Amino acid sequence: QVQLVESGGGVVQPGRSLRLSCAASGFTFSTYSMHWVRQxxxxxxxxxxxxxxxxxxxxxxxSVKGRFTIFRDxxxxxxxxxxxxxxxxxxxxxxxxxxxxxLANSPFDYxxxxxxxxxxx
Amino acid sequence: xxxxxxxxxxxxxxxxxxVTITCQASQDISHYLNWYQQKPGKAPKxxxxxxxxxxxxxxxxxxxxxxxxxxxxxxxxxxxxDIATYSCQHFDHLPFTFGPGTKVDIK
Numbered sequence: 001q002v003q004l005v006e007s008g009g010g011v012v013q014p015g016r017s018l019r020l021s022c023a024a025s026g027f028t029f030s031t032y033s034m035h036w037v038r039q040x041x042x043x044x045x046x047x048x049x050x051x052x053x054x055x056x057x058x059x060x061x062x063s064v065k066g067r068f069t070i071f072r073d074x075x076x077x078x079x080x081x082x083x084x085x086x087x088x089x090x091x092x093x094x095x096x097x098x099x100x101x102x103l104a105n106s107p108f109d110y111x112x113x114x115x116x117x118x119x120x121x
Numbered sequence: 122x123x124x125x126x127x128x129x130x131x132x133x134x135x136x137x138x139x140v141t142i143t144c145q146a147s148q149d150i151s152h153y154l155n156w157y158q159q160k161p162g163k164a165p166k167x168x169x170x171x172x173x174x175x176x177x178x179x180x181x182x183x184x185x186x187x188x189x190x191x192x193x194x195x196x197x198x199x200x201x202x203d204i205a206t207y208s209c210q211h212f213d214h215l216p217f218t219f220g221p222g223t224k225v226d227i228k
Contacts, residue, residue: 045157045165045208045219061216095164104215107155109176111164 002026002110004096009115012086020081022096022112030054030074033099035108036081038092038117048094051079052103059104064090086119093117123147123211127220133228140196142223144209149189153213156185156194159222160205168207169194201227 008020022034036048049060049070058070069082079096093116097108124147134140144154152172157165167176169185172192182197196203204227209220 044221045159045210047215047217047219050215059215100170104217105212107167107170107210107212108165109167111166113164 002098004098004110004112006094006096006112006115009094009117011118011120013121014087014119016086017082017084018086018117020083020094020096020115020117022079022081024077024079024098027098029077033103034070034072034079035097035099036070036079037095037097037108037111038090039095039114040089040092043092046092049081050099050104057103083117086117088119091117091119122216123150123213123218125209125211125218125220127209127223129223130221131224131226133226134199135228136199136201138199140199140203140225142194142207142225144187144192144194144220146190146192146211146213150211150213152188153211154185154187154192155210155212156183157208157210157219158203158205159208165208196225199225199227 003025005023012018035050051058051070067085072079093114095114096112098110100106100109126145154172156169159165168179173185184195186193206222206224208222
């Protein structure tokens with residue numbers, strides 16, 4: 001069965017960096033675009049970034065552009081989110097999600113359980 | 122960016138009641154609209170895609186309709202296990218934006 005397992009969250013000081021990982025199993029990872037979506041405490045969902053199946057295309061929300069980088073290693077069935085220059089407003093649960101088909105033109109059919117990032121001094 | 126609004130923000134209904142949630146997009150998104158269910162402490166679950174397509178395994182009491190800018194999500198007969206927050210999301214173009222969510226609980 002499809003599984004997405006995030007890791008790497010934790011408490012980090014403002015201005016520091018953190019790298020999140022999302023390990024995939026149960027499907028052919030290298031054929032799917034993958035997204036990161038976050039949810040601040042008590043708030044709605046916010047799309048963060050997407051990467052194409054082969055890593056050649058990447059897009060970001062304006063709120064993270066220039067600070068976050070999405071990348072993937074298809075040999076390890078893992079997608080990453082490198083988060084630099086973290087701010088208090090980046091505090092959220094971060095989910096990885098699989099896109100049904102294509103790149104940025106279809107729903108997210110599987111989600112991980114999320115990993116919590118807290119940015120605080 | 123396309124803004125998504127939902128109403129109501131929360132509702133309380135009895136078991137067996139019909140529940141309706143509306144979602145409005147700030148511009149025409151055709152049928153590119155999904156509905157997700159999120160239970161407390163859990164990841165979102167895709168219920169309906171393309172405005173009205175019920176995902177495999179999702180109970181038939183859930184349904185969606187609409188196109189353009191106005192969409193509706195309905196639970197025909199509310200069940201205790203439907204307690205959750207329901208969010209719409211457009212996928213017309215990036216950035217995909219979500220509605221603020223509607224929290225549904227049992228009266």
